[in-house]
Structure formats: structure tokens, C-alpha cells
Amino acid sequence: MKTAPEWFGNRSLPDAVLKILGRRARSTNLKTSTFRRILGHVRKATGGKVGIYGVDGIGKTTVLKELIGCPEIKSSFDTVIYAVGVPCKDLKTDSKIVLAAQEVDVCSIMGVSKAIKIANLSSEEDWALFRDQVGGVVDSTNIQPIAQAIVNECHGIPLNLIATGKALRNVNNAIIWKLTLHDFQSIGGNDSENTLRLLKFSYDRLKGQVTKSCVLFSALYQEGHEIKSSSDGVFGQQVKKEQVLMRRGIVKSRFFAGIKEAPEEKYWKGIEMVFLMGNCISRLPEKLSCPHLVMLSLEGNVKLTAIPDSFFDEIPNLQVVNLSNTRIRTLPTSFFELSKLQALVLRDCPLFMDLPPEIGDLEHLELFDLQGTDVNNLPNEVGKLGFLKILQVSCCGPVECIKQVKLSQALLSHETISSLLLLN
Numbered sequence: 417m418k419t420a421p422e423w424f425g426n427r428s429l430p431d432a433v434l435k436i437l438g439r440r441a442r443s444t445n446l447k448t449s450t451f452r453r454i455l456g457h458v459r460k461a462t463g464g465k466v467g468i469y470g471v472d473g474i475g476k477t478t479v480l481k482e483l484i485g486c487p488e489i490k491s492s493f494d495t496v497i498y499a500v501g502v503p504c505k506d507l508k509t510d511s512k513i514v515l516a517a518q519e520v521d522v523c524s525i526m527g528v529s530k531a532i533k534i535a536n537l538s539s540e541e542d543w544a545l546f547r548d549q550v551g552g553v554v555d556s557t558n559i560q561p562i563a564q565a566i567v568n569e570c571h572g573i574p575l576n577l578i579a580t581g582k583a584l585r586n587v588n589n590a591i592i593w594k595l596t597l598h599d600f601q602s603i604g605g606n607d608s609e610n611t612l613r614l615l616k617f618s619y620d621r622l623k624g625q626v627t628k629s630c631v632l633f634s635a636l637y638q639e640g641h642e643i644k645s646s647s648d649g650v651f652g653q654q655v656k657k658e659q660v661l662m663r664r665g666i667v668k669s670r671f672f673a674g675i676k677e678a679p680e681e682k683y684w685k686g687i688e689m690v691f692l693m694g695n696c697i698s699r700l701p702e703k704l705s706c707p708h709l710v711m712l713s714l715e716g717n718v719k720l721t722a723i724p725d726s727f728f729d730e731i732p733n734l735q736v737v738n739l740s741n742t743r744i745r746t747l748p749t750s751f752f753e754l755s756k757l758q759a760l761v762l763r764d765c766p767l768f769m770d771l772p773p774e775i776g777d778l779e780h781l782e783l784f785d786l787q788g789t790d791v792n793n794l795p796n797e798v799g800k801l802g803f804l805k806i807l808q809v810s811c812c813g814p815v816e817c818i819k820q821v822k823l824s825q826a827l828l829s830h831e832t833i834s835s836l837l838l839l840n
Contacts, residue, residue, distance in 0.1 A: 421484065421552075425712065427523040431494065440800030446461075450479065450532060450534055450535070451479065451482075451508070454466060454468065454479070454483065454772065456530075456715070457529070458492075458514065464511055464512055464525060465512075465515065465529055466512070466513070466515075466528055466529065466531075467514075467515050467516070467517060467526065467530070467531040467532065468480075468514065468516050468517075468531075468532050468533075468534055469516065469517045469518060469520050469522070469531060469532075469533055470518070470533055470535070471518060471573060472518065472535065472573075472575070473534075473573045473574060473575025473576055474534045474573055474574065474575075475534045475575075476516035476517075476534060477535055481500065483514060484496045484498050491513055501811040501831050512772065517737035519532070521704070521797040531681045532546075536573060536576070537573075539572075542570070543564065543567055545574060545577045546566075546567045546570070547581075548581070550563070550581040550585050550586065551585050551586050553588050555589065558592055558651050560592045561717070562593040562594055562597050563584075563592065565597050566584075566593070566597050568597060569600040569601060570598070571708060572620050572835060579614060579617075579618035580617065580618060583618040583621040584596065596617070600614070600617075608788075608816065618739030622736045636809075644709065653822045669687060669689035669690070669691065669711075670684075670687050670689070670690055670691070671691040672690075672691070672695065673694065673695065674695070675696070675697065676695070676698070677697065678692070678700050678701055679692075680699065681704055681705065682797070684704055685711065686707050686708055687706070687708065687709060688709060688710050689710065689711040690706075690711070690712050690713070692712075692713060692714050692717065693714070693717075693738075694715070694716040694717075694718065695717050696719055697714070697719065698715045698717075698719035698721070699720075700723055701724070702721070702724045702727065703724070703726045703727060703729055704730060704732065705730040705731075706725065707732060708733065708734060708737065709736060710733055710735045711734070711735065712736070712738070713736075713737075713739075714738065714739050714742060715761075716740075716741045716742075716743055716799075717742050718743060719741045719743070720743060720744060721742075721744060721745070721767075722745070723736035723739075723751070723768055725748045725749050726748070726750050727751075728751050728753065728754060729750045731754075732753075732755075733756055734757055734758075735757060735759070736759040737751075737761070738759075739759050739761065739762055740761045740763040740765065740785070741763070741764045741765065741827060743765070743766075744765055744767065744768055745768055745769060745770060746768065746770040746772075747771075747772075752772075752774035752775070755777075755779070755780065756780060757778050757781055758780055758781060758782045758783065759781070760781060760783070760784045760785070762785060762786050763786075764788035764789075765788065765789050766789070768786075768790060768791065769792075770791075771793075771794060772795065774799040775795060775798060775801075776799070777800075778801065779800060779802065779803070781787075781794050781801050781802065781803065783802055784804060784807050785806070787806060787809060788811045791809070794809070798807060799813050800827035
């Protein structure tokens with residue numbers, strides 16, 4: 417590690433940090449702010465791990481991302497990385513780790529030298545943030561008292577304030593505000609439960625099923641992945657998946673990180689969405705009984721080479737499956753019994769080459785992504801996919817290394833293409 421420069425003790429926070437922390441940073445004594453405390457502990461020669469903790473939506477991820485983006489941090493370390501679900505092994509003396517958790521007990525287990533709590537916003541700060549999101553409509557005399565009461569129900573959690581404010585932006589009907597306040601006051605529960613329910617309120621306020629589908633579809637991708645309308649046009653807009661909480665607040669779901677084996681069946685019971693992205697899973701159970709499961713993501717499990725033939729036998733209601741960036745070569749026979757499947761993502765599966773005629777049995781499929789696979793011929797049965805709107809294919813190799821090309825007659829016959837009436 418390079419020698420830490422004097423800026424740690426003498427300079428004000430960089431503009432990028434002030435921007436991300438917004439009014440809160442400007443209204444706080446910077447020498448005692450959360451960010452400055454983190455910087456101070458990173459500066460110390462002793463103690464390789466610093467922990468920050470706080471409830472869902474308080475801004476832990478935002479602080480971490482802004483921390484690694486600071487030019488001053490980059491100038492003090494040879495390498496700066498951001499990682500999710502990576503176990504902390506013994507550190508070299510010149511290395512530092514800043515980790516985030518919901519509970520201080522987790523920080524203790526991870527052996528941090530200092531645990532710093534990210535506190536909830538003050539009443540002045542949360543009102544300023546909410547007003548920024550919702551607009552000047554809150555200045556109306558018949559809305560402002562109700563709006564202030566709604567802000568109080570957000571408990572000073574930035575994610576609550578942002579999601580709620582955007583959902584009510586420019587709404588000038590006082591009755592809607594009163595109904596919203598009534599709903600919020602009946603929520604109850606702890607901070608995490610409140611956040612999930614408030615996010616569901618924001619989701620319910622989205623206009624149209626297309627926009628809601630867009631938000632749900634974003635859960636297919638890793639955090640921070642940009643989904644452009646040019647490639648996923650059926651969903652109507654560009655979405656950036658910033659928070660796992662967004663999907664957790666809408667349906668019963670479960671997210672697993674840092675695991676090498678598939679979770680036991682008991683952890684799948686009653687769950688509608690299971691997210692296993694970016695793990696080291698190499699084997700899946702022979703069969704799982706998950707009648708409520710509608711979405712499954714195994715993206716990024718690069719050690720997964722095969723799926724048992726009977727794996728999908730008792731998962732009849734699956735609508736979305738993401739197997740991208742795995743090493744599977746084909747789909748199991750039970751997969752083609754998923755009569756309700758609407759989206760299948762096989763992007764960047766370089767060993768995948770076998771697409772059998774049974775693909776035509778997935779008659780409700782709307783999105784089929786084969787970019788970055790080794791498939792060079794699609795069976796004519798693809799023409800039976802009457803609801804297909806998006807079909808993405810490419811030359812062999814990873815998506816980022818090639819240019820997407822139009823469907824050629826060698827890949828899919830003209831007659832088959834002509835039968836896909838809804839294809840974009």
C-alpha cells in the first residue's frame with residue numbers, strides 16, 4: 417500500500433462524496449460524519465477490517481460504492497475492488513477491507529477492528545430528501561401535514577423516502593395522500609419489514625403491467641447491470657437493478673450468497689423467487705418440490721455443468737429461468753414440461769450447444785436469450801412459440817466479444833421466422 421497522504425486529516429470530503437450524501441453531508445459536521453469516520457479508520461495502520469452496519473435501505477451499499485470511487489482512496493492503494501458475498505480471509509498487513517452488514521453482531525463475527533453504525537436521517541434531512549423526490553406539491557397547505565406524517569412513517573431510511581416520494585411525485589389529490597398515510601400507519605413491524613412493505617407500495621403505484629414486468633425482469637440480472645430498451649425492448653424502458661430489496665418487497669423471495677452447494681429443500685418452501693447468482697454451485701438436487709416458485713436465477717454459477725433430468729418435475733409454475741454464465745451443455749428433459757415459462761436466459765453459456773425440438777413445447781415463451789452460446793442451428797419447432805417477442809442470438813463466443821447479427825437462414829429458416837408473428 418502506498419503511504420496515505422495528508423488529505424485524510426486536513427481536506428474536506430471530495431465533491432463526489434458530498435453529492436452522494438447530499439443534504440445530509442452538508443448539514444453535518446464532516447469531521448464526525450460516517451464517511452469521515454470510515455476514512456479515518458482506513459487510514460490507521462492497525463486493524464485491517466472496518467465494518468459499517470444498519471437496516472435495509474439505510475445506504476450501506478451507496479457509501480461503499482462511493483468509497484471505492486474516491487480518487488483519494490484509489491491513490492492510496494494499488495488495487496481497489498468491490499465484491500459481494502466474498503469471505504474475508506487473513507489479510508496482508510498493507511490491505512484493508514470495509515464490509516457492510518445489517519447487524520453489528522455480523523461485524524463482530526467477521527473480526528472487524530471498528531464497527532460504525534449508519535444512523536437514520538434526522539427529521540430535517542428526511543423531509544428535504546422526500547421533498548426532492550416528490551416535488552413542490554408537498555408545499556400545498558392541504559397536503560403538507562399529511563406528507564409530513566408519511567415522512568415520519570419512513571423512519572429516516574433513505575430508500576423508504578426515495579421510493580415513496582417517487583411513487584407520489586406530483587400527485588395533488590389530497591385523498592390519495594390520506595389513503596397512503598392510512599396504509600402506512602397500518603404497516604407496523606421492524607425497520608426491514610417496513611422497508612419491504614413501503615417498496616411494495618411503490619411497486620403497486622407503477623403505471624401499467626409492462627412497467628411492473630420491467631421491474632421484475634430486472635431481478636434476473638446482477639446488481640448494477642444495465643438493461644437497455646434496445647436489447648430488451650418488450651419491457652419498454654431502461655432499468656438499472658440497484659437494490660435486491662426491490663424484488664424482496666414485492667414477492668416472497670430468498671437470496672443466497674457465498675455458497676458452494678444448493679440450499680436444502682426446506683429453504684425453498686413457499687418461496688416464489690429464488691436468487692442464487694454468483695455462487696460456486698456445481699450440483700443441483702435430483703428433484704425439488706416447489707409449487708409456488710415462479711422465478712429462478714442461477715446466473716454466474718460457472719461450476720455448474722449439468723442439471724438433473726428430473727430437477728424441474730415438481731416446479732410446475734416457473735415463469736422465468738436465468739441460467740446465464742453457467743457451463744451447462746443442454747437442458748434437462750423435465751425443463752420442457754414448464755408450460756407457464758415466459759422467459760429463458762442462457763446468455764454467455766459457451767458450452768451450450770444442444771437445443772432439442774421439445775423447445776416448441778414452451779408455447780408461452782416470450783423472451784429467449786441465446787447470446788454467447790454455441791448454438792448454431794435452431795430447430796424448426798421454434799416456430800411453434802407463438803407468443804415469442806424477443807429472440808436474441810449471436811455468433812459463437814461471449815456477448816461482449818461479438819456483434820449481434822440478424823437471424824440468418826442457416827440458423828433459422830425463413831418459414832420459421834415468418835411464423836413468429838409477435839417477434840420484434
